[in-house]
Amino acid sequence: MPIDVTMPALSPTMEKGTLARWLVRPGDQVRAGDVIAEIETDKATMEVEAAEDGEVLELLVPEGTEEVPVNAVIARLRGAGEAGAPAGDQPPGEAPRAPPAGRDGAEAPPPAAGAARAEPAPGKGAAPSPQEIPAASPAAGLHALLAAPARQETGAPGQPPARRPASPLARRLARLRGVDLTALRGTGPHGRIVAADVEAAARAHASSAPAGIRKEAVEAAPPSPVALEAGPPEIGPPFETVRLSTMRKTIARRLTESKATVPHYYLRIDVRLDALMALRSELNRVLEGRGIRISVNDMLVKALAAALLRVPDANASFAGDHIRRYGRADISVAVAVPGGLVTPVVRDAAAKPLSVIATEMRDLVQRAREGKLRPEDYQGGTASLSNLGMYGIRDFAAVINPPEGMILAVGAAEKRPVVADDAVAVAHMMTATGSFDHRAIDGAVGAELMAAFREIVEAPLVMLA
């Protein structure tokens, strides 16, 4: 019996969503927890995970289909070890299927015979159309080539066949340590995976996965040309192989996609901060008794949101065949966490009092560092703010966080000489750089937004009005 994969409800209120992207294609082997598709709702893009191990039989909903009802069947899997797998693939007498694995792949039982996962197909990330005939694709051909000898190589019964050439010891270690061979790069002869590769992956696995982050082996990131060509240097300084966390894979995939597909342009503006800093001091004095401290960043979050509402054409994102113009400014704030970064969202920041933003930010940052953010905490902003001022960075340009249309990168507040009334004076200044998606926001609109942002920051009382 094939396993139906249905359209998930990403929130209690969700009724339908857009199937944004398939990350697998028919013939791919997936394991419970592998990300197989991206679903978009009006608010968020979410990843759909396979609930069970198996092979992708068919994708029933083409990419980009909108208004797919919740619970509609979107794909079918063949369960691991089910009939229909090539003869001889499964040693007789073996348990037909591993029980549904937990989210933590490391603790998952060894994959049963049919569950060996396909190597990430070259070009898989580049939006493969489901209509493609898998057998005709070079990737599928490669799989076939790799799969055949691997099965024969398996001497002893009970050893899972792997699709990657791997030494017997490497295979056994992978099983013992819960390492997914298909995610490894072999350093042995002809790219064979050797025991040292598995040990390195197991070590990296143990040390790099941040708390609360799922430690499984999805190769969600599209193999970038760089990664494919570079490989590990055979000669050179000693190095350590650091396994990709899910977060790192998501960062790699989304930001590569952003830089490769979103036409960025950048607008830079200097903003005088004296008024904002004075207001902040005053507010913090007032709020002292309530234990709330407003940061400059909290005020910039609100200022950006207010500016976006003032220039609604800039509060927009490109959505393929249309532009989505948002009726509210939800600001994603980049927060560095161990092993990467996350962007929790301050919803409707323009409407919230600064004290509320400060309280929310403190909570979001803390939970981000603890890995306790819920998807609704970080999904679905309309624009982002990234601040590296605390590192003394004067200015920088950030990568747009898709599908958002812009990100504002702010540098350090510092005293600089400025010309005021034809005289040189000292002022607190900050440089802000907006990165814009030209498909959604034209240069003049972006410039308007930057000007509005400056106006609000330099006359911050308007935020209290």
Add this chain to the structure above:
Amino acid sequence: MSDRFDLVIIGAGPGGYVAAIRAAQLGLSVAVVERERLGGICLNWGCIPTKALLRAAEVKHALAHAEDFGLTAGAVGVDLPAVVARSRRVADQLHAGVRHLLARNRVTVIEGEAVLEDAGVVRAGDRRLFGRDVILATGARARELAHLRADGSRIWTYRHALVPEVLPSRLLVIGAGAIGVEFASFYADLGAEVMLAEMEDRILPAEDEEISAFLTGCFARRGIIVRTGVRVEALAADAAGVTATIAGEEVRVSHAIIAIGIAPNSAGLGLEALGVALDRGHVRTDPFGRTNVAGLWAIGDVTGPPWLAHKASHEGIIAAEAIAGLSGVHSLARDGIPSCVYARPQVASVGLSEAAARAAGHAVRIGRFPLVGNGKAIALGEPEGLVKTVFDAETGALLGAHMAGPEVTEMIQGFVIARQCEATEAELMAAVFPHPTVSEAMHESVLDAFGRVLHR
């Protein structure tokens, strides 16, 4: 002739000449400087001529036991000069072979003592060679101590022991590493009374303890006196013989062989002036042979233990390939280097001893199979031997293999290949070992480690 080369190699031993051939194969112009004889110690004064001598001892042993096989051979005499002459002929033949190989690969051979004048500049006699890269492959020599010095007549190093003019009647061998054990075995077979003295608590201290104990038993049965945990405190030769003070007690012998290890040939090469990093005389390198001086490489004995020809050759190949910019060059896995001792019985091993495996934190499974259970060994009349295997109990990785017995030095490569291919016990059990061979004992040892031994 141009004195500019892509690669200049100092020393034409098994490290240097192999590196030269490999580099030439890869299209580099190569010069090799040798102060003595092509082929180095290994070929001229080590591995090869000793094997030729040991073969003579083996044949003598077989003839002496001819009646065990129903044969009559009469008394077997030893014509020592003839035995030595054969050993030299073997060395000469191989020496000529190396010369031929280098010529065929268009490697320029320069005879003379080499000194590094600067990075990439080698002075060899009156010639000055410029190498884009330079490999030091100068090897090592017998270590001597202030109170243990060879005189060449009654107190020998391996070099004198290879070309004896007389057969020692009573021989003291100081040091029970591979060299000491081989000479003890050889001279005992030729009829000398042999005492083997070792500072450590067992002979072949680098081998697995069980193998040391096994060999000690074999030597004792052959009448070799083995004394371990003792220091030779003094050694004095006179016209009639040698007086050695061992653990406070005087021992009188006719000859002594000093085999207390070897010392690297790193002095007088100009390394200090270049600032080459040394570690107790050994040139320090990265896993590919690079020293801390750009363009200067080192391989083989001069870089440290294990002092083995096959290690030097492998390092030479790796360095040559790295210099040629070949992709996919892997460093040498030290624990995959086999060790062979050509005593009677032979000893061979690869990987970790049982004690080392336990010390490294492995839970181990040990397999043992004595050759008395092996049909071929019994038919050969050499049922003395043991195959011991050490597995990781969790992963089934073959951590080490240790063998003593006939031709185990030829068989060890089975385990070397298994380790290189990262076989587990499953593959070793599934492999078919031909019958009748001594190698079946390898299979049985693996089976024994997992409680499945058949012939015991």
